[in-house]
Amino acid sequence: MESGQYLKLFEDEATFYNHIILGNLLPGRLWDPLPHFFQTWLRNYVAGTLLYLISGFLWCFYIYYLKRNVYLHKDAIPSNKAMLLQIYVAMKAMPWYCALPSISEYMIENGWTKCFSRISDVGWPAYLIYLVINLVLVEFGIYWMHRELHDIKPLYKYLHATHHIYNKQNTLSPFAGLAFHPLDGIMQALPHVVALFFVPMHFTTHLALLFLEAIWTANIHDCINANIWPVMGAGYHTIHHTTYRHNYGHFSIWMDWMFGTLQNPIDDDGSKKMM
Template sequence: MVRNYLGGTLLYIVSGVLWCFYIYYLKRSVYIPKDAIPSNKAMLLQIYVAMKAMPWYSALPTISEYMVENGWARCFSRISDVSWLAYLMYVAIYLIFVEFGIYWMHRELHDIKPLYKYLHATHHIYNKQNTLSPFAGLAFHPLDGILQAVPHVIALFVVPMHFTTHIALLFMEAIWTANIHDCIHSKIWPVMGAGYHTIHHTTYRHNYGHYTIWMDWMFGTLRDPIDDELKVL
């Protein structure tokens, strides 16, 4: 658990600092208007919230490892155990399962009022461009952050999965969630980028998805940032 805590903390801090330095200083006013850059105080508060939750976040890969070591999950240790074709197929199914699970977990954290009030509202105090930053990506109530990552673990009981790939994808969450909170719309279909997620933080009722827009499209909660831009024009 200590290894996961140190790895998660290092990844969060280093990726956040580098990304903020790039978009707020090296490319100041290029990607984000000057008056929309969050204050240092706001970013430090986000780091504080994330650091309080980090010990709990690190428990999830630790539990995964324990389950795999005890043979409870459907994991395999080497790609050669199944073949490259099967490995790629399993990763694709795993990602679809995770996308579906995170969509509904996130949506229920909004729809079930006590869950929103006592858990998810901690994250949604960052609800406009000048309060969102890459550091907001892990600024959750600890239980909220764990619940949204739980589909990664549940998937291990459903899909045969390469364990190292599973752990890598868990840690990739830290980088991905930093990316979708930077307010920069990348316009790469079908990626659920920051443009979509910024809308989620302002309307609270759209774009619950994680990596792609597909679940929101399927379940009627998609709102496209380009459509919003056209309405303004």
């Protein structure tokens, strides 16, 4: 297949996703005249907002009401005011967050990255190998981006401090997962896009990973210590919000272990979970 024909596969797939989201969730066809890029951005904005709000409300309802005092002591449950503030901060940033996947799709559709359209183009073994390498690069990139947002004082003061006003169990909630300064949130997701220039990546998998960030960040801000090694769960991330100097990792604890910033949560018996 010629290069132009192959790139058309990416655009056709993006158009298909646009019609699924916009055609079913927005009235009429008012979005049809928009250029393809802006349709993609609007689709990402609508889908991202719904994913954030629905997953956040369901998770909060489950742990704070259905399972009240089971996972968290009543003094650790954040107030409605704190959660509404987090939603407000996230909603202000959401239009900017959605620019990143829209730009990454534009670059993919124009052949600037190593993305491939179909798993059959490389085969399942290669797909899985590429996926693992991609996730390692993303983990490495997010770790150092997050760490520098703490270590470089102006970045912390003007960007990352917006997120760290939530620094105790009774202020952290799943809604805090996307409550960032817009540029901060984009910088921490940027490794997902940068990795596309170095490792072949399946287009749909790339999009799915970007949107799964909303669910993952909700999970690591719920303060529940699940102790699933080597996952960077909420137990580890709550420590990050209280010490500011540990557990910068995203999906796993490996980078913190490698670079000496790991601090383990304390188990119910008072001992620390060890590697």
